[in-house]
Every structure is written in C-alpha cells, then in structure tokens.
Amino acid sequence: MTPPQNHAPKAHRAEPRIGFYVCHCGSNIADTVDCAEIARYAASLPGVILARDYKYMCSDPGQELIQQDIREYQLDRIVVASCSPLLHEHTFRAALARAGLNPFYLQMVNIREHVSWVHKNREAATAKARDLARAAIQRVRHHQALQPIRVPIRAEALVLGGGIAGIHAALLLAEAGKRVILVERQPSIGGHMAQLDKTFPTLDCAACILTPKMSAVRAHPNITLWTYSEVIKVEGYVGNFTVTVRRKPRYINEALCVGCKQCVDACVFKDGKFPDEFNAGLSHRKPIYLPFPQATPQVVVIDPDRCLNLKTGKCKKTCVEACDRNAIVFDQQPEVHEVKVGTIIVATGYDLFDPTRLPQYGYGRYPNVFTTLEAERLVNSSGPTAGKVRLRDGRVPRSVGIILCVGSRDHRTHPWCSRTCCMHSMKLALLIREHAGAEVTIFHMDIRSAGKGYEEFYDRCLREGIQFIRGRVAEVTDWAMTAKEEGHLVVRVEDTLAGFVRRIPLDMIVLAVGMEPQRDARELRRILNISCSNEGWFLERHPKLGPVITFTDGIFLAGCCQGPKDIPDTVAQAGAAAAEALALMDRGYIEQEPNTAYIDPDHCCGCKSCLPLCPYSAIQLDETQGRAFINEALCKGCGACVAACPSGSIQQHLFEDEQVFAEIDGVLSYA
Amino acid sequence: MPMPKPKLAIYWCASCGGCEEAVVDLAEEIVELLQSVDLVFWPCATDLKRADLEHLPDQAIFVSLINGAIRTTEQEEMAHLLRQKSRFLIAYGACAHLGGIPGLANQFSREEILRYYFETGPSTVNPEKAQPQPSYTCGHHTLTLPDLHYKVRALDQVVSVDYYIPGCPPTPTLTRNALKALLAENPPPPGSVLAPDVALCDQCPRKATKPLQLSFTRFQRPHLAPIDPQQCLLAQGFLCLGPATRAGCEALCPRGNMPCSGCFGPTSRVRDPGAKILSSLCANLAPKTAEEIDAVLDTIPDPIGTFYRYSLPRSLLRGKVNTSPTNHAS
C-alpha cells in the first residue's frame, strides 16, 4: 500500500532553485505588510532564484505565474506567502503539479491570518512577515517529493439504527447496488416513527408509509438485516472499517420463525403481564411476543428477564410444543460477527425526555398525566385502546391540555428546541378531539411552525377550535380550590397574552416531552471515534456545508442522532448521507495527505515505547525482527509517536526533523 | 625500509582520568598497541612535553585521542595545537563527545562556582576569601594559571573533530575497534560516532521483559529500592535511559543491575537527548491530571542531572542563563 517513492533514500541535494511569491490579497495583506519589501528581502536569501509580489496569487493568472516561472527558470521549490494553507495549499500544490513539479515541494507562509489580520503596525508586521518568509525558505529546501496516499474504499456500507433515517439510507444504498448491513438494537426496525399514528401536517398514517419501506428492507437482496444487535467495536479507517457486531440471543431461530404467534398464544402466561415497550407501557405483553403487528422481521422474541424457563429453568414450555417449526432455541448464545465495510452511516435517533425530572407536572404521580408518545399510542387504532382515548380508569376525557416544551427550551433541563413538539402536539390535539370529542387546549411559549404546510396546519387548528394559551405552565395539581376544580387536574399558568395567572381544570394532561440524545450516545461516539456536542448530539463537520459528514472520514450522520428534527428533514438527511457515502464508494479510493510517520528499521531498537501511544493503533511490533513498523494507511499523522521515540527513529513526512529545525532556525535568526 | 609507524597522541582536558584508565584497560593489548604505533604525546603516562608537540610538523600525528571537556584556556590551546598536528582528531569519551559530567557546571555561572568552592562551601575555610587569579606577581616573578571559560564546551564546540568514541569511559572493545577502523583502508565517514546507531535496548538482555504499557506511577532510585536482576528496569520504575542512549557498551550497567545513565549519548537522529527521553517517559505516565502528573515527576530529584547527565553542553539547552548580575556569558 505504501508508495515506494515516499521511502526512497533521500536524493543527494543539489542547491535548490526556490521561487518566492508574496500575495497582496487585494488590500487584505498589502495594507499592513509591505509586500514589495518582502519580495526584495526574499530575493536576497540563499537559494532564492526569483521573488515576486502579486495582487492575487490564487487567481488563474497568479497560478499561471508560478507555472511559467517553474518552466522558465527550472524552479524546484516554491514558497507562497499569502493566506492560511487551509484555504489555498491545495490550489498552489495543484499549480506545481501542472508545471510538472512534485506538489509537496511547496511551502506556504500565512501572512494574512497570522500577520496582516492581527497586527496594525505596518513596520512590525512587515518585519514579522520577513521572519516567517525566511523560515519557510529555509524549510522548503529540505522538502521531499511525496505521493499522496491512495486508500481503496470497500463498497459495503454499515447503517447503524433502523429508524426511518436508517431505513431510508439503507434502501438508497442497496438500490445503488451496494451491500448494506443494517444493525438495529431493538427486535424490530421502525424506530419512533413506527409508534406514531398519523404524521403532520398531512395527517397521513405513519404505518401506511413506513411499513412498505420496512418490508422492502427485509426483502432487498443487498441488505443484511441484523436486529437485536449492537456494534461493540469499530477499527480501521475510511474505506476499511472492521466492525464488530454483537447479536443478542432472541431464543428463536430467525430463519425458521414465520411470526404465526402460536407460541405466544400457548405461553403459560395466559395474559400479557409485562409492560409493552411498543405501546409505551400502556398495555402488557407476555415473555414471548412479537413487538408489534408490522414488526420487521416478523420474528417473535423471548424476554430473558421474564421467561420462566430462562429465569428458573422450571416451565412446561408450552411454547415449544406449540411451534410446529421448532423455531424456539432456549440455548441460543450471543453471536459476535466481524464485518468489513467502507463507510458507516450513523442513524441512531433520539430518546425522549424523562418527564419525572419535572415533578411540578405530576407525571407518574397523577395517573392522567401522559406523554405525547403515549397519546400517539392511544389514538392509534391498533394501539392499546384500539384508538379510543381513555383515562387510566377507562373514563372518556372531556377536556385535555397539552403542555409544550417539557424538557425543551428550558435552561434547567435542555436549552434546545425539539422542533417537532409544536407540530405533533397540534396533530395530537386534532386526533384526540376526533377520537374522544374532547376540548383540547395547548399551552405553549411560541408555536413554531416553520416548514412546508406547517403554518397552514396551525391555522387549521385555530380555525377548528383548538384552544391556545400562551405561557409556561407553572404546575399541574389535583388540589382543587373551587368546586369546579374538584375531581380534575388543574393547570396553573400565567396567560401572558391575557396578563394574569389562570387555573384551568382539565381531565387529561399530555406532556410534549422533548428529544434528547440517546443515553448511550457518548459510549457510541467513542466506539465510532466521532465527536459529539456538549449535549450529546453527534457533531457534523460543518453546520452549513457539511451537515451529514463527521470529522471521521467515512462516517456519516442521518436523522435525529445529529439533532432534533421531523421526518421530512430526517429523510432528506438520510438521502444526503447515502449520497455522500455513495460518492466515496463509487470513486473507489481516497487520497490522503502523505503526512504519515515512518520508522527506519535499521534504527529502531524495538523498545516498544511508541506502541501504546498511537491513538489509531497504526504501530505494530514485528516480533521476529524486534522492530516496530507503522501501517501507513492507518497513520493519521498526529505525530505522537514521532515526539516520543526515545532514539529518534520515527520521522514524519512533511514534518521531518530537519525541516522543522530549519524553520525554527529561520524564524529565530536575525535578518 | 620498514613503513614508519603511525604516530599516536593522547591528551586529557576537563576529565576525571577514567578515559586514560580505559586506554590502560586494553590490558595486554596495550603492549601490542604501543608496538604498532609511535606514541608521541601522552602527558599522563609519559614524560613528553608540549614543546615536543610543537616541534612536530603539521598533520604529523596520525590520530590524537582527546578526552575531557573544554573549560580552561589551556585546554582550548591544546585542542587547537593537537588539531593542527593531527590527521584525525578523536573526541574520546563522554566529556569530549558531549561535555560530560563537567558540563553540568553549565547550570551555574563561573562566579557562582568559584564563590562556592573558595568561600561558601561547607568544607571551605578561607577567611581572606582568596580566589585563584590568572596571574600573580611575587617579587620579580609572575606566576600564571590558565583562565576559566564562562561555559564548559564539548571538544567539537572548540575545534573540528573527525570521530567520536562515546562512553564514560569508552569500553576497551570500542576503543580497539575504533583504532582498527581508522587504520583500515576505508575509514568510516567523517563525523561518525564510532558505535552502533541504535538505542541500547537492542543489546539489553532484559529487553524481552519490557512491557507495552509502562504506566509510571512513580520513579524509583536505585539505591533506595531492591532491583530485580531480570526484569526491564523501566518496568520496575527505575529511570533507565537505555531506550534513548546509543548502544555499544553491550548493556554493561543493566547487566550489572544498574539502570543506564546515558553515557553513550543519543543516537545520531536526536538533537536534544534530555528532551527526547522526557517526552518518551512523559507519554507513559499513568496519571492524567496535572496534579497527579506533577506528583509522579516530583519523584525525579534532579532532572537535569538525570536526563542531561553527560550531554548538557551539547544539547539544545546548553546550560542555564544566569540572571545574576555578576555573570556575563562568554
């Protein structure tokens, strides 16, 4: 994999022929630095054949100037004093290459960000620019010809998380002919969207649009679906990740089970006894269950914490008898698989804010305080109440209040806006009214309805008689102060539009709990070696220009794991992440900066000091030779080992000791 | 007519005399050596004088071995004289090579040193506060002494040096091999250190026991803790400088159950040996917080004397710039 050129013995160095260019950057640099003087000075230094100043070095004529001079004066080293190399190193390297010179014979001097933009005194700024130019000129003579490192990219992708984001990305990649492994932690894919009833603003049924996509995932020949599985280790680098996936035992042979549920009916538990996660705990399931009717795959699962046989070994195992396909396997063990993929799309979604953190709203204390997710299940015709909105004691609520921003836009909990609660609360308001005939009041700080058709939806709610009260609710209490409040929950709120504090008795309260990062986001971040914000949302490389790429090449983000968003934005982002991954995989390779470290085997003493230091595990010991060596494709050029090798046997391309010392000498010597 | 025997000179500057011993340590071979060369100057062992040297034509001496650092004007003069008279000038031993133990004096100004030794030192009784003077006139006679330079220098900081034989002192094997190499048809490239250019771990019998993670929680001092004779010394917490020190001694100290103190100096690739070993050790400290790290580093009582024991003048640090007004750097 190592291009041999990068390790060729250092060619005997003839006196270099250096070309020096200083850029005015319009007036950005020239206003503060005397560019003509810098060029004059540079021309007087040893090795410099010519020095020029020019208005815009990065412009086409500016680059052309360099190319012409290289040809005409046989220049073999180029120094450009201009802006940050972050901006234009690539530009000038390309110019060198066009003129037939190895692009790494370039050195840049940043006299804009480091000089003209931070200094006022022209004389002092010019003197500083002179010192920096001298350093670069001394350094560049030690530059080596290098080749960028080409790393091949595997054409397989791993999608982590099977919510709508992961499903959409996986299908796109599979359709484009890439092999996809979709890893979902729960027994079924679908994520939060599967739990929703209708979706705003069009009120189309969530299951109707999601289920076909779930089946398509299951059926697609290019998709391997691993539910009930988690990623426990990621090694390698862009194009060549090795991912270790742990598949939890569901005690069912997935290949044999057809989801007929004979076993569920036969279970010794006659009725469901344990809170059903899919219905947000509003109904009960058995130890053996199918998560929900459209679950994909259609394979039951046994809950080891509930199953009598798995817990105590004592059970009649009526389920086993009932299964005529012999699909129940009580001694199933966790499986660990290692897969190799080129790219990874992270689509692990969000968690919901735990409303017991705000005791003033009474969740968990008053039975008739619900969350919006519970409300979604209540209005759903395949939900625990078959779509009838009922209080916990079975009564039909006459009046319902929905409290917004529970755990959002609140400095005591989460400062961010969860972005979908205004909209899905209005959706639920309409649905609850439709299903229960109840009067619905929404308590809000602002209604945020930015989105196509969203403001119109708000309008519709206003027109159709949903009540809106503006104010952050102070508390929900069952302490009645008037006869009218007796037997009700009372919302105490400062109505900021009316300008006084109100007490509003209601039968049912729904808390619009906000989104928060998955509880294990930080752990996962470490496994994937990506960054997350302070709050725990995975961090995109650039909020505007790189919204789905991460700081780790080859790993992309889709959906709510990056921050709260609704389904349209989630799907758009999933499409973008798939496109980014495809672009990479279709090109087949990436080029990396050859700033890698290397060990001279004749010099290494095999002391192993460097081995534990590499954050990318790029260094290995060749046991037979007793020498360390670096896998160039893994090395990210951080330099940790270079500094630490006690015998100085590790060097780094582009940062060779002699280059760095020449630069230091240059900047410190007196002109 | 028989070939004239190559002429050899040996001289000492600021050194302890151990390097002279090292030549004598060639044992029976010294006789052989003395038969094969023509010893023209070796003040420590023979009665030849400076005048004898001055009478020789330039480059008449085939090889001169100079040990010791350069501290006095006399040492500097002799170094120049020998350079002029010799074809090959060899910095012999750690002090000539890197400045050596005398080089640690560069942590103090010349005045501080003189004051300590002639006035304030605990074993000094000198009520008149007399200090040595470069010249002293007594009646008609003027006596002179060489002057002290402000800083101690390695030999190549004073004259150009052809080869270096490292060590405190160099081992007989190394000395013998070096002389053989010089007499051979293709002498080594000028400027070489005549010892292998890998670190000492390579020759150390304990190497296999060096763990991957050192994770230092404290550093031990050899006279204060028992030393396991098999296990890697760093693994036991002793500051062994083997990984940062040039090989060539066959790991004499680790074999003798003592940590390497670095007398062979760094490999050719390292400019500042102390900084190098420090950055390696510090990368392997167990604690992660500043206070805990300080506590581990506090178990090293004399960092300069530990990490630059033989190399201070030749390192990037070179010495301490004293701020005391009496000191004027030379």
Ligand SMILES: Cc1cc2nc3c(=O)[nH]c(=O)nc-3n(C[C@H](O)[C@H](O)[C@H](O)COP(=O)(O)OP(=O)(O)OC[C@H]3O[C@@H](n4cnc5c(N)ncnc54)[C@H](O)[C@@H]3O)c2cc1C
């Ligand atoms: C009550 C409510 C109502 C809503 N109504 C609407 C609506 O009407 N319209 C609308 O547009 N939006 C609505 N939303 C928002 C919508 O739920 C999200 O936009 C959408 O679900 C985001 O999808 P996702 O794939 O990013 O995340 P998720 O749906 O959270 O999916 C993430 C998936 O990843 C899995 N996962 C997590 N961690 C791991 C891991 N470590 N390994 C493997 N798998 C993992 C999870 O199990 C899950 O299956 C609503 C949200 C709520 C709370």
Ligand code: SF4
């Ligand atoms: S630290 Fe240097 S000498 Fe030691 S094993 Fe690594 S490369 Fe070799």
Ligand code: SF4
């Ligand atoms: S430079 Fe950094 S990434 Fe490269 S081998 Fe050394 S420690 Fe690893």
